[in-house]
Amino acid sequence: MEIIKADLSKLDELSEFSAQFFDEIWSTSSFESEIKKTNSAVFCAVNDNDEICGVACIENQYGDGYLHNIAVNTALRKQGIGKILTDKCADFIKSNGVNKIFLEVRVSNLPAIKLYEKIGFKTVATRKGFYSNxxxxAYSMILELD
Ligand SMILES: CC(C)(COP(=O)(O)OP(=O)(O)OC[C@H]1O[C@@H](n2cnc3c(N)ncnc32)[C@H](O)[C@@H]1OP(=O)(O)O)[C@@H](O)C(=O)NCCC(=O)NCCS
Structure with missing residues (x-):
């Protein structure tokens, strides 16, 4: 397993992979836009056949990191891939001179909440009715980077 920063050659596969986990907000054009931005990064975990097994997207939004999404292939969960992808996002954001990452997560999404807590995120607010469908x-969570 290797972590790569996605470029446009991965766009179709990325969109197909992500459609399993994210709603229509994360369309092909959303990933295309994030890949093209210099202040964003889309990281992919890829296997030996160069197939995507996990994805995470982070953006430097006006001096704050924002973790847009993260997902790991269902069959490969609980093997540390989510943590590696999140750590990679944190390294990218630190290299942008940013020391905070924000995210939202559904209050029922225990695996994601546990992952974020393990990395050091703290819940700072509950946002009523943040999600649809x-x-x-949502819990709003923040990670303060050293
Ligand atoms: C959330 C998600 C990315 C975690 O990926 P993962 O590769 O399974 O996570 P890791 O193996 O790196 O787990 C790291 C830690 O997270 C916690 N964790 C992960 N899955 C968990 C689960 N099902 N139950 C409880 N804790 C869990 C554990 O603390 C784990 O550390 P441990 O294995 O040492 O106990 C994955 O479950 C996923 O893709 N979910 C669907 C998409 C999603 O909901 N994304 C979040 C949107 S905000």
Whole structure:
């Protein structure tokens, strides 16, 4: 397993992979836009056949990091890939001179919440009805980087 920073050659595969986990907000054009930005990075975990097994997207938004999404192939979860991808996002954001990462997560998404807590994120707020399909509250979480 290797972590790569995605370029446009990965776009179709990235969109197909992500459609399993994210809603329509994360279309092909969303990934295309993030890949093209110099202040964003889309990291992919790829296997020996260069197939995507995990993805995470981070952006430096006006001096704050924002983790847009992360997902790992269902069959490969609980093997540390999510943590490696999140650490990679943190390294990217630190190299941008940014020392905070924000994210939102569904309050029912225990695997993701546990992953973020393991990395050091703290819950700072609950945002009522933040998500749709289905409607659900979000926790806002922050990681302070050294
Ligand atoms: C959240 C997600 C990315 C985690 O990926 P992963 O590769 O399984 O995570 P890791 O193996 O790196 O786990 C790191 C830590 O997270 C926690 N964790 C991960 N999955 C967990 C689960 N199912 N239950 C409880 N804790 C869990 C554990 O603390 C784990 O450390 P440990 O294995 O030493 O106990 C994965 O479950 C996923 O793709 N979910 C669907 C997409 C999603 O909901 N993304 C988040 C949107 S905000």
């Amino acid at each position: 289905p409607t659900e509250d």
